[in-house]
Amino acid sequence: MPLVLGNAQTQNPIMKNAASALRNPPGNLGRRRPSNEKVLSWIEQTAELCEPDQIFWCDGSDEENAFLVEQAVADGVLLKLNQEKLPGCYYHRSNPNDVARVEQCTFICTPTEDEAGPTNNWAPPAEMYAKLHGMLEGSMRGRTMFVVPYLMGPKGSPLSKVGIEITDSIYVVLNMRIMTRMGRIAYEHLADSDDFNRGTHSMLDLNPERRFICHFPQDNTIISVGSGYGGNVLLGKKCLALRIGSYLGRTQHWLAEHMLLLCVESPKGEKTYVAAAFPSACGKTNFAMLIPPPAFEGWKVTTIGDDIAWMKPGPDGRLYAINPETGYFGVAPGTNRKTNPNAMDTISRNTIYTNVALKHDGTVWWEGHDDAPPAECLDWRGNKWTPDSKEPAAHPNSRFTAPMRNNPALAEEADDPRGVPISAIIFGGRRATTMPLVAQAFNWSHGVFLGATMGSEMTAAAVGGAGQVRRDPMAMLPFCGYNMSMYFRHWLSMRKRIKHPPLIFKVNWFRKGADGKFLWPGYGENMRVLKWIVDRCSGHVAAEETSVGWSPLFEQFDTRGLDGFTREQFDELQKIDRSEWMRELLLQDELFFKLYEFLPKELVFQRELLMSRL
Ligand code: OXD
Ligand code: MN
Numbered sequence: 001m002p003l004v005l006g007n008a009q010t011q012n013p014i015m016k017n018a019a020s021a022l023r024n025p026p027g028n029l030g031r032r033r034p035s036n037e038k039v040l041s042w043i044e045q046t047a048e049l050c051e052p053d054q055i056f057w058c059d060g061s062d063e064e065n066a067f068l069v070e071q072a073v074a075d076g077v078l079l080k081l082n083q084e085k086l087p088g089c090y091y092h093r094s095n096p097n098d099v100a101r102v103e104q105c106t107f108i109c110t111p112t113e114d115e116a117g118p119t120n121n122w123a124p125p126a127e128m129y130a131k132l133h134g135m136l137e138g139s140m141r142g143r144t145m146f147v148v149p150y151l152m153g154p155k156g157s158p159l160s161k162v163g164i165e166i167t168d169s170i171y172v173v174l175n176m177r178i179m180t181r182m183g184r185i186a187y188e189h190l191a192d193s194d195d196f197n198r199g200t201h202s203m204l205d206l207n208p209e210r211r212f213i214c215h216f217p218q219d220n221t222i223i224s225v226g227s228g229y230g231g232n233v234l235l236g237k238k239c240l241a242l243r244i245g246s247y248l249g250r251t252q253h254w255l256a257e258h259m260l261l262l263c264v265e266s267p268k269g270e271k272t273y274v275a276a277a278f279p280s281a282c283g284k285t286n287f288a289m290l291i292p293p294p295a296f297e298g299w300k301v302t303t304i305g306d307d308i309a310w311m312k313p314g315p316d317g318r319l320y321a322i323n324p325e326t327g328y329f330g331v332a333p334g335t336n337r338k339t340n341p342n343a344m345d346t347i348s349r350n351t352i353y354t355n356v357a358l359k360h361d362g363t364v365w366w367e368g369h370d371d372a373p374p375a376e377c378l379d380w381r382g383n384k385w386t387p388d389s390k391e392p393a394a395h396p397n398s399r400f401t402a403p404m405r406n407n408p409a410l411a412e413e414a415d416d417p418r419g420v421p422i423s424a425i426i427f428g429g430r431r432a433t434t435m436p437l438v439a440q441a442f443n444w445s446h447g448v449f450l451g452a453t454m455g456s457e458m459t460a461a462a463v464g465g466a467g468q469v470r471r472d473p474m475a476m477l478p479f480c481g482y483n484m485s486m487y488f489r490h491w492l493s494m495r496k497r498i499k500h501p502p503l504i505f506k507v508n509w510f511r512k513g514a515d516g517k518f519l520w521p522g523y524g525e526n527m528r529v530l531k532w533i534v535d536r537c538s539g540h541v542a543a544e545e546t547s548v549g550w551s552p553l554f555e556q557f558d559t560r561g562l563d564g565f566t567r568e569q570f571d572e573l574q575k576i577d578r579s580e581w582m583r584e585l586l587l588q589d590e591l592f593f594k595l596y597e598f599l600p601k602e603l604v605f606q607r608e609l610l611m612s613r614l
Contacts (some may be wrong), residue, residue, distance in 0.1 A: 022056060022071055029064055030056035031189070034149070034187040038194045043147055046166050051138045051201040054146035059168050060149075060183015063175070065440045082362030088350035092171055092359060093127050095206045096381055099355060100229035101238065102395045103478050106191055106213040108243065117483025120595050128214050135210060139202040139225075143168040148176050149186035152236050152310075152324035152477065157417035159254070159310050159322045161245075162190045163197035165235045168492050172201060172233050175352060175401045180236045196243060197221070199235035203228050214386070215239060217247035217481050230329050230354065241324045242309045243481035250482065250490045252499055254312035258475040260288035261305040261323050261371045263411045263420065264361060264534050266352045267298025272534045273413075275309050275321055275502070276426035277475040279456040281397075283509065283522070285330040288408055289342035292527040295561030299527065302411035303342070304420060306330065311422060316498025320419035325404070330576030332356050334368035339523055342409045343369075343402075351353060351402040355380040357393035365395035394470035423537040427474065428507045429456035434580040435508035437520055437573040438529045439538055445497040447504025448605035449548070452488050453588045457510075468557060472593040492602055505533055506549065511573060519573050521562075546576055547613035581614050 008510070008566040010134025017544045022030070033040065034057075047055055056600040058064060068092065072078040088150025108116040109125040114503040116122035146167050161527060163185070165176060176182050192198055199222040204210050211226030224232055231238050245256030266272075267377045274389045288306040314320040328346065335343050347353075357365045358378040365374055373393070379385035380395040404410055413420050427450055429435065441447030451474040471477065473484060480487050507529055509522040532552050543550035551574050559565045587609065592599060 001196075002545045012173055012215060017033045022054065024029070025056070025067055028198050029067055030058075032059045033057050033186075034190075036187060036190060036192055037148075039187075039190070039196070039295050041199055042164075043166065047145060049133060049136050050140035050145060050166075050202060050353040052140035052143055052168065056144050056146045058146055058183060060181075060185065064335055065177055068170055068173060069221070070482050072174060074387060075170070078174070078510065079358070080351070080362075081364065082531075084456045084511045085361070086348065087369065090174075091356075092352060092354045093380060093382060093426075095357055097208050098206055098227050098229045099395050100210075101106050101230060102208075102211055102213065102227065105211045105226075106478070108481055109214055109216045110218065113599075115482055117598075119477060119480065119484045121267040121605055123214070125216055125218075126130045128212075128510050129216070130270055132212060132225060133213075135204060136200065136202055136223075139204055140168045144170075146170070146173045147174055147248060148182060149190075150176055150180035150236055151186040151189050152180060152241055153179065153322050154415045155185060155189065157322055157419065159320075159419060160189065160324070161197065161240070161359075162186045162195070162419075163199055163236050163240050165199040165201060167201040167233070169201065169203055169228055169233065171228060171352075175206050175230060175329070176236065177402050178352065178403050179325050179329060179351075181235055182327055185529075187326070195220075197235075199224070199240065201233050201235060208389075212349075213239065214244045215481055217244050220244060220248075230401070237308070237325065237329065238479055241264065241310070242476070242479035243479070245310065245324075245572070246476070246479070246487065247481035249310075250486065250502050253494070254310065255491070255494065257309045258313065259305075259309040259323055259421065259481050260284045260304060260307065260309065261309050262288050263413065264291070264530055265300040265304045266534070270538075272423045272537055273304070273321070274312065274530070274533065275422050276428060277451065278428040279430065279454070280470045280478075281331050281476045282428060282456060285328060285343060285468050286523060287526060289340055289346075289407065290527060290530070291341060291409070293561055294522050295525055295558075296531070299531070301527070302409050304408055304411045304414045311419075311497045313494075314418070314421065318421040319498050319502055320398075320417040321422050322417075323414060327403045328401055328407075331584070332366040332400050333392070333394055333396055335366070335387065335400075336368055336370045340370070342407055344555060345408050346404075346406040347400045349406060350395050351400050353398070353400055353408075355395040355398035356400075366391050366398055367396075390558065410613060422502045424505060424533050425502045426505045426507055426533065427451040428508045428509070429453050429472065430452045431455065431457070431469070432510060432512045432595065434577065434584050435506070435511065436548065436551065436576065437509070437511065437553055438505060438507045438531075438532065439546065440543060441504040441506070441549055442506065444501050445492055445602045446549070448488060448491045449603055450506045451491070451609075454506075455587065462562070469587075471588070473591070483527060485599060485600065488603060489598070491601045492600055492611045503537055513555050513572065519569065524563065528562070531558050532556070546574075547610065548576055548581070578614055585611060
């Protein structure tokens, strides 16, 4: 189906974000209210405040989705892509001032400032509620208010949680349907309980001055205004699953983590489940969908989740994890058949693309795509783009929203209400120097120290200086819903609750040599590191003690088929450079100073031990 480009989107590069009042939905669509009185009265109050033209009660049905997609296209919120080449795929452009998470506008509104801690923006709840209610007053006049019930986690899982998001963005509804178990299933899970997250989102006028992403963990409440960008407005994801989730996890003795979940299956059919934390845009989705290199015949990696893990000790004393989501909200640039073939298959249908480039044949493109740059296309702003243009065609943080069921490597366990027992936890970061390819922690508290001192070079997923190194403990710096020092304490205390704790590892795929080139090929070759980790979990390989942890022996590190890879290269990857580490210790100090007031002594002692070993 050829795409007509002479339409409103080309003339007006900023696509609309809000649906106008809906045309009359057929049958019962949009009218199926739940029976839960607490839900009804909260919706009523919010509607009184926001004054929408109408309320649309989402049920998650296919019929509803078809109706809303059609409406979104008619309103210019979505553009239908070439349905022969990209069946079920749509295109969206956000406002150019609204393309990433906004950490400076993200608040944790706990009763005291200490509860939020020095790494979060804090505001007193009453003050922030008053301010936000002022902004929400009449904010949905002329708009539709969608009520989006959703379940985070598999049906019937004791770890799953219900959220309800009120939003005036049809784009949010369509994305939430991909990212969560959205619809009646959430009301069924909730029954007549009051235990649900209350999330309110209104785009207002997308003015960055009036953009606030606020969390009230003690009320299990989120209010997000002034943005339409995924990470700020798909409230199940960063807001509920991580910020509110981490707060709840502390009181309920579980962990809400910024971690992918995968299963490694050996040729003998033995399965090992691994959780891994990396800061945003460090290749988490690629790692979660890794395809082992040819030399690893018979080995298989399957995906349980690519971004978030909820983990709780099970009755057998192991740590069990679920992925609360059902889709991938992944970074498009750099995704291709070489870096992530499974993702390319996943996003070939039923996907919403945001802020990528639009080609004249109604397909999409981004920097790092398999296809050569188009001779001409529309960039993410809707302007004409050619390979001579100075700016990238796709925004560096452009995204795909795709259902996990499309993933050819989806693990059969992804929907298991019991979750999967985790054998290894990996902490990673993007570091050009200092950090070895892989090291295993000596024990749980050393592992917590490795996670707590993670640092990474910044990327485009958040507004801010891309390229700078920042401390990002457990990759949770922007996502921890309470005081980071208390979060470390919680991690340390979990050891007593987990009889058979996972082993903890630290990895770095991004170390560079003196020539500025990456020392490690990464991508599918990361399977070699994964295999060593699996072998450590099963006790099949030995390791060498170094000052920063257990290191692989070259002889036991599988390099079959890695042409020309030498012991010298391996040594360079694993090198512990004393002067680099002294600098690293000083940098770590900055974070420890900031967090000093409640910092657990174990971490201070771990630091001292490291220093003396060095
Ligand atoms: C994400 C992020 O979008 O971490 O997953 O920023
Ligand atoms: Mn993430």
